Amino acid sequence: MPIIVNLDVMLAKRKVRGKELATEVGITEQNLSLLRTGKVKGVRFSTLEKICQFLECQPGDILEFVPDELNPEG
């Protein structure tokens, strides 16, 4: 998929653990894991807002568009 989730990068940059983020955002660790691996169909604006608020970043820092031809994994 051409949308890449860079949540792991942001978590590492902010030195925040996944469990902490999941608790703060109000989602399960299982769902956060799915989000981190990009195995979800979509992210709600409300979830994105909470993530951005907690990690003090922009949606663009978490989501990235990479065309299929540039993304061999896609």
Next chain:
Amino acid sequence: MTRQFSQLIALGCMTLLITAPFIALYFLINIELFATMARSKLGLPIQWQTVSDIQWYSLWLLTVFYVATGLAGIYFLRRAFSNFAKGQLFNHSNSRDLRLFSILLFVQALAKPLHFSISSMLLSMNHPAGQKMLSVSFGSDEVKVIALAMILWVMSDLLVRGSKLESENKQFI
């Protein structure tokens, strides 16, 4: 409230499914009572004194088949409402059960006039030639049941769509 109503409906269906065979057996043993009920229910100008026991037993068997279609429908209705009572509103099983109920309701609506016709034919078999009967009845009750069956058919489709939406919604975080 939905759960309580569903539980009540499921319980009612279960009670019917359990008691119906016993009632049928009771009527088989006490065929005179069945005959009395049939006489008043059918309201046909039949010479009742000509009707033999074998005819009453045949009518009983015919009625059992007719009622069995309704009971089969109730069985599927109970399954769906048991799931509703558990809070499982949208799933394929509910949709299939509701659809089967609507089909059986439709079949029963069509079987009702057929049952009436065969009953009239069966009970007037011993009448002299020229006085045998074939009574056909199709009233607003049957139309209502057919309309209800069609509504339930559409509802079962709605459940399938709802189930798809719910599973899609689960994939959004």
